Amino acid sequence: MKSVEIVARSVEEAxxxxxxxxxxxxxxxxxxxxxxxxxxxxxxxGSRQAKVCLTIKPNITWKVRIAEEYVTNIIDLMKxxxxxxxxxxxxxxxxxxxxxxxxLLIGRRxxxxxxxxxxxxxxxxxxxxxxxxxxxxxxAYRQRREQTLxxxxxxxxxxxxxxxxxxxxxxxxxxxxxxxxSELQDFGGVETHSEGKDPYRRVIIVPKR
Amino acid sequence: xxxxxxxxxxxxxxxxxxxxxxxxxxxxxxxxxxKVAEEDMGRIIGKQGKIAKAIRTLTKAAAIKxxxxxxxxxxxx
Numbered sequence: 001m002k003s004v005e006i007v008a009r010s011v012e013e014a015x016x017x018x019x020x021x022x023x024x025x026x027x028x029x030x031x032x033x034x035x036x037x038x039x040x041x042x043x044x045x046g047s048r049q050a051k052v053c054l055t056i057k058p059n060i061t062w063k064v065r066i067a068e069e070y071v072t073n074i075i076d077l078m079k080x081x082x083x084x085x086x087x088x089x090x091x092x093x094x095x096x097x098x099x100x101x102x103x104l105l106i107g108r109r110x111x112x113x114x115x116x117x118x119x120x121x122x123x124x125x126x127x128x129x130x131x132x133x134x135x136x137x138x139x140a141y142r143q144r145r146e147q148t149l150x151x152x153x154x155x156x157x158x159x160x161x162x163x164x165x166x167x168x169x170x171x172x173x174x175x176x177x178x179x180x181x182s183e184l185q186d187f188g189g190v191e192t193h194s195e196g197k198d199p200y201r202r203v204i205i206v207p208k209r
Numbered sequence: 210x211x212x213x214x215x216x217x218x219x220x221x222x223x224x225x226x227x228x229x230x231x232x233x234x235x236x237x238x239x240x241x242x243x244k245v246a247e248e249d250m251g252r253i254i255g256k257q258g259k260i261a262k263a264i265r266t267l268t269k270a271a272a273i274k275x276x277x278x279x280x281x282x283x284x285x286x
Contacts, residue, residue, distance in 0.1 A: 073216060074213070074216070074217070074267070077212055077213040077271070078213060078270070078271045079271075079274060080274075104270045104271075105270065107266065107270055111266055112266055112267060112269075112270040114263075114266075115263035115264075115266035115267045115270075116263075118259070118260075118263045119217065119220075119221070119260070119263050119264070119267065122221060122260065126221075
């Protein structure tokens with residue numbers, strides 16, 4: 001975990017300096033005083049400097065800030081014009097990106113977006129602390145995709161039911177497969193399971209006999 | 210482009226000062242070679258190459274905007 005040791009005239013001064021160096025606020029660090037420091041007699045004789053150690057507490061506030069900083073930098077470096085907005089939702093860090101012409105940030109079936117989300121989550125969680133899930137969305141793409149998947153699932157389930165044959169969906173990632181399974185959980189006439197190995201793992205809809 | 214690759218690589222490793230990215234252009238593509246400290250190889254490749262794959266995907270997206278083809282290679286020093 002990231003930490004610094006600072007020597008200064010007083011404990012307070014040392015803490016201030018440490019916060020500045022780590023670029024964090026006081027509630028984002030663990031402070032331990034190694035040496036109190038004394039003024040000494042008339043400020044000269046026997047004066048000792050204070051020494052403190054500040055360690056970053058990778059709590060959710062800190063992680064949100066890291067996520068925001070990271071995504072902002074990536075967007076700038078990709079020369080995209082976008083606005084980002086970060087919120088904590090059910091202990092997950094949600095980063096919403098809005099702007100014009102962000103299709104390339106989504107990529108085919110969201111694979112660029114998934115890559116950015118994965119890298120951000122690695123960076124955010126690298127200092128330890130409680131694992132924070134990072135969800136990145138561009139122009140509500142994930143939301144729209146979820147709706148598309150749900151209606152696709154129902155359509156294919158009806159097909160499986162009426163033809164009496166199993167239907168294999170296209171390969172999808174775990175999150176998307178979960179959406180399909182959950183949509184068809186209460187759909188009477190079919191059962192679902194997944195087959196194959198990532199990244200080719202896919203949902204299979206089997207009619208009940 | 211190179212800045213992006215460098216930033217992404219540095220953000221993942223324990224020794225950012227030992228990250229070097231070189232850029233080689235040939236007639237149809239640009240090859241970025243990321244060099245990291247030996248102990249950081251795992252951090253930049255990831256389980257089953259998952260991190261390396263994400264770096265490539267992101268770099269390729271950025272390349273679309275610049276209208277170029279890119280390759281990303283990773284090695285230790």
